[in-house]
Amino acid sequence: MAFRSKTAAQDALKRAVAKAALEEIRPLLTPETVIGVGTGSTANMFIDELGTLAGTFKGAVASSEASAERLRGHGIDVFDLNSVGSMPVYVDGADEIDPGFAMIKGGGAALTREKIVAACAERFVCIADESKDVAVLGQFPLPVEVIPMARSYVARELVKMGADPIYRQGVITDNGNQILDLYDFPIEHPVEMESRINQLVGVVTNGLFAARGADVLLLGRKDGSVERREA
Numbered sequence: 722m723a724f725r726s727k728t729a730a731q732d733a734l735k736r737a738v739a740k741a742a743l744e745e746i747r748p749l750l751t752p753e754t755v756i757g758v759g760t761g762s763t764a765n766m767f768i769d770e771l772g773t774l775a776g777t778f779k780g781a782v783a784s785s786e787a788s789a790e791r792l793r794g795h796g797i798d799v800f801d802l803n804s805v806g807s808m809p810v811y812v813d814g815a816d817e818i819d820p821g822f823a824m825i826k827g828g829g830a831a832l833t834r835e836k837i838v839a840a841c842a843e844r845f846v847c848i849a850d851e852s853k854d855v856a857v858l859g860q861f862p863l864p865v866e867v868i869p870m871a872r873s874y875v876a877r878e879l880v881k882m883g884a885d886p887i888y889r890q891g892v893i894t895d896n897g898n899q900i901l902d903l904y905d906f907p908i909e910h911p912v913e914m915e916s917r918i919n920q921l922v923g924v925v926t927n928g929l930f931a932a933r934g935a936d937v938l939l940l941g942r943k944d945g946s947v948e949r950r951e952a
């Protein structure tokens with residue numbers, strides 16, 4: 722998976738929130754601490770910052786093979802989630818976040834592992850540039866990870882729910898599954914919609930992180946500042 726930002730200016734905002742995230746979690750890091758680490762261009766910048774503290778904490782659980790590789794490249798030990806108990810914090814980006822701290826994630830197809838690792842963390846720190854800050858979720862297409870043989874069935878069911886699912890061709894998730902993206906699908910009630918879509922047979926999970934949203938948002942502003950919001 723290659724993650725790129727559209728502009729150098731956007732990269733600067735992501736770098737600023739990545740640095741802010743490191744300061745946010747620094748007090749939690751002890752030689753016994755394992756933290757959860759997300760996926761994407763913003764998470765990559767966080768991993769690069771985290772690399773400066775490699776050796777001062779135990780390690781990380783990664784939400785994708787790509788992040789695991791990057792963590793190891795910085796000398797950070799990567800643990801299987803099954804060998805780790807609760808983690809104090811999970812740090813990850815988002816494709817959109819609303820005022821209630823519900824998010825759309827999965828633009829990089831890592832949604833399922835992200836949701837699992839986030840579920841095991843006491844706090845979710847979302848790191849994002851201000852373009853991700855929206856009043857209503859759904860401008861960004863909502864990803865739905867499906868078991869390959871169920872793709873057409875799930876797509877038909879999603880159409881009945883008023884969505885316009887598009888198969889993300891050529892993309893296989895780290896779990897060996899496929900992605901349907903729901904375009905032009907404004908989401909007024911994210912908790913209900915997350916649950917409704919997840920109940921379709923063949924859906925592994927969807928990219929709404931609403932029942933378990935973020936706890937802290939670090940938002941990079943165009944003026945170079947980082948705004949901190951807490952749920």
Ligand SMILES: O=C[C@H](O)[C@H](O)[C@H](O)COP(=O)(O)O
Nearest residue numbers: 761762763814827828829831
């Ligand atoms: O599957 C990818 C993840 O959900 C990312 O956290 C999300 O797409 C945001 O990525 P980026 O930081 O590259 O905008």
